[in-house]
Amino acid sequence: MADGTTVTVDDLVAWVPRFSEVIGEHADELTQLDSAIGDADHGTNMRRGCRAAVDALAAAEPVDVTGFGRAIAMKVISTVGGASGPLYGSFFLALGTTGGSAPSMDAAEPIAALKAGVEAIRSRGKAEPGDKTMLDALLPAIAAMEGSLEDGGSLADVLQAGTDAAEEGMRATLPMLARKGRASYLGERSIGHQDPGATSSWLLLRSAAETLAP
Amino acid sequence: MADGTTVTVDDLVAWVPRFSEVIGEHADELTQLDSAIGDADHGTNMRRGCRAAVDALAAAEPVDVTGFGRAIAMKVISTVGGASGPLYGSFFLALGTTGGSAPSMDAAEPIAALKAGVEAIRSRGKAEPGDKTMLDALLPAIAAMEGSLEDGGSLADVLQAGTDAAEEGMRATLPMLARKGRASYLGERSIGHQDPGATSSWLLLRSAAETLAP
């Protein structure tokens, strides 16, 4: 159980059904956003992948962070499809590897693990900040969490800071011109729409805050 | 020129542009009627055929009734298509043959020629009265014209009687269940719609009244 500073594998395992739940609630909205600047499947993709990940996790019963990351990553990669599948898959794989083969993470470790996940998205997708992708929610979130951590925030504070920054980053994608993914084909016309991937990334962090440090 | 009892080839030749004109005015309506119980082309078919017949007639310069009938029939047959093409084509062919190789028709002759035309439609299409086809306008018109003729009506009276009967016959197709042509596929659902072919047949007689005995 979360004691305010430690993140256990059980906490991580609780994160995924919650993420799946909020994705389910927002699936139509995500698909809606993707139909404006993409191909109208982001919500469907994410819902399918999250459900599968929940089942996979229940079956895998991981005992360490690496095992957790690997179990989800493989499932996400093989069920989400599209651009977001390999990206979120890489996120969980790197998170797990960095989190290590211990049953819990302490102090700065959870944030380092999240950061490794985000960096994996960046190196797989080769997007830059401002390209109007999920990175525009995730990178500011990492920065905010690192700042909050330095300021001595509790894990709950840190994750809340990350969620807030992700939400702001997500909203900031609205005026951006897309340079990566399907939305980039729209050029100027991508302006004025919020990025679906940034939106699901905010939900990822929000559900982390809710479950890792409740 | 029409003198009240005689129908000259010139009168017949004047009939066709007038028919073409009223078909043009009613083309959308005919197509509309055909879209309710057919395939939405009766107006288009008739307009195309009538225009071609007008040109053919101008080129052919027929000198007798047979020549008139043949010139139109061949053009109508080769331009209208659909069910109505061979039917109206047969009408003009038989009208011409019965009208004979004289430059005009007198007394009962024009009505006999019209009747032969209608009989040709009947034998080509094998429809019966009440089948919801053009015959339901044409057969009552022939009967009315023969009656008016017997009553000593002038050619104008006779043709007007025919037009009135055709109009009534056309309206009477509304409640009929179609048994011939494309509309028959609809069964019960053909009830409540006026037959497009009966409508164009009424226009055929109306334009005859206007031009053969003006």
Next chain:
Amino acid sequence: MKKLINATDDVVVEALEGMERAHTSLKVVYDPKYVVRADAPVAGKVGIVSGGGSGHEPMHGGFVGMGMLDAACPGEVFTSPTPDQMLEATKAVDGGAGVLHIVKNYTGDVLNFEMAAELAAADGIDVEAVVIDDDVAVQDSSFTAGRRGVGATVLAEKICGAAAEAGRDLAAVKELCERVNANGRSMGMALPSCTVPAAGKPTFELGDDEMEIGIGIHGEPGRERRPVASAAEVAKMLVEPILADLPYSEGEKALVFVNSMGGTPLIELYIIYNEVAKILAEHGVEIARNLIGPYIPSLEMQGCSITMLKLDDEMTELWDATVSTPALRWGA
């Protein structure tokens, strides 16, 4: 109306020009209009001519070529061609062994082909005609114009084309065509209707949750309107009337043709085919051959039709024979 056309009056001619430019194996004659094998007439071979309204492409022009039709006469969209077209096409393909007209049972087609046959006979050509009437949606009685000719037409053209190519005589090809017709049954349905270019709006309007069962191929409405249903239910609504009309004994073989009405994509046709296959398996009918695709559509209408042909060995062999046309091609 949104269509990739220039003027509505030029649709048929310009599409023919496109065909002529695309397929060197074909020749197109414009006055009167017909599409003919470039090597016609084939001496000693029975010629096969079909035709009908345009808007059902590839039927019939796309079926002209070695092993199938010798010529096709396109009418305006959804309108029968005229006798002068069939007469000239018949003359062009007569290789001395006579000509078979394959006619779909629509009043307009029948009357116009009839006139053409009379004219061709007067010119001394041996002409026979077979009227295809496979659509079980229409009650065949003296109170209707009879069943429409739909999907079985494609199968008859392929099978008779192979027989003619193999050197059978006119009587034999005609008899075979009647046999295909006697053993073929179809039924179709539509989700939304289609728009005839010259009419400018859909032939019939369907509510958001309605479909039309028993449609023909001219965009005309059908037997009944129903709430939209699943692929499994639709397959049942189409297959059951076919089997009721022409029952199959255990082990009898069928060619199953799942046709798109135009706007229904292939992925959905495969779903329908899957359901049809399941239904037929329950009835003990073996699907020996199949054809899946938009071969006799109605412009962009969404929906499908199913045709079943009860196969014998001869028909199967002729179906498998080499064919080389723009739309059907194998073995060549």
Next chain:
Amino acid sequence: MKKLINATDDVVVEALEGMERAHTSLKVVYDPKYVVRADAPVAGKVGIVSGGGSGHEPMHGGFVGMGMLDAACPGEVFTSPTPDQMLEATKAVDGGAGVLHIVKNYTGDVLNFEMAAELAAADGIDVEAVVIDDDVAVQDSSFTAGRRGVGATVLAEKICGAAAEAGRDLAAVKELCERVNANGRSMGMALPSCTVPAAGKPTFELGDDEMEIGIGIHGEPGRERRPVASAAEVAKMLVEPILADLPYSEGEKALVFVNSMGGTPLIELYIIYNEVAKILAEHGVEIARNLIGPYIPSLEMQGCSITMLKLDDEMTELWDATVSTPALRWGA
């Protein structure tokens, strides 16, 4: 939404079941999903695997067979397949001569194929990948994900399939695929959009007199919205950017592929082809080969795309070589 489906979640699997039932030359594997030649692996032959979102049928499953693809991996509708699919398909077709992945340049496809190739390489299979990016509607710059892969994919699959069948080695087939890509250019347009089954309504809405120029094949909007125009104007809007991007010298030969986005009927494709042929004649480009039909559609979207491939003798010969797949078949 009106579609001939059962549940939206079952669309892809049920269509695969239909394909499997319909085509004995194919085998379908369901977990993970791929369609493969029944005779795979062909010993000593380079295997060719492609894949992508579903909803573009016949691409890619309909192109599996002798002379074209060895396997195809279907994703959900308009969604890339996943690496486990490509990995298993790659293993299934590896006949010892290595495997070529033909990938359309969509971020999702590229990332998923990349992961699959890494996994296959780890399993000791020689894998090469070519990313097709022929869509001139997209500016190819560091500010975009680059040009999309569209119509040239079909041509690359046919030509490389023939080369693999003829026994060329992996490096040669890869080089050829890059050559096809370098010489292929496409551009597409839509009248109305299409509806992804799981989304339930059209991906984008167009006004009654609007069309969308420069669309991709995933139903996504394109380069610009314009008032609807005639077939002649549309042909010009699609061909001119292609020629601007890859000019043809007098006498150079092209394969012209006029593709339906799904809901546009063949009669209109021929009208477009006719206009394209006229434009190219003015530019002195000879159309040596053509392909006309719905080979890479977007469900029932109305509209078309044009692909031009600058042909050399080798590509022409490989294009003409025997192919036997559900969707493309000649010489067999």
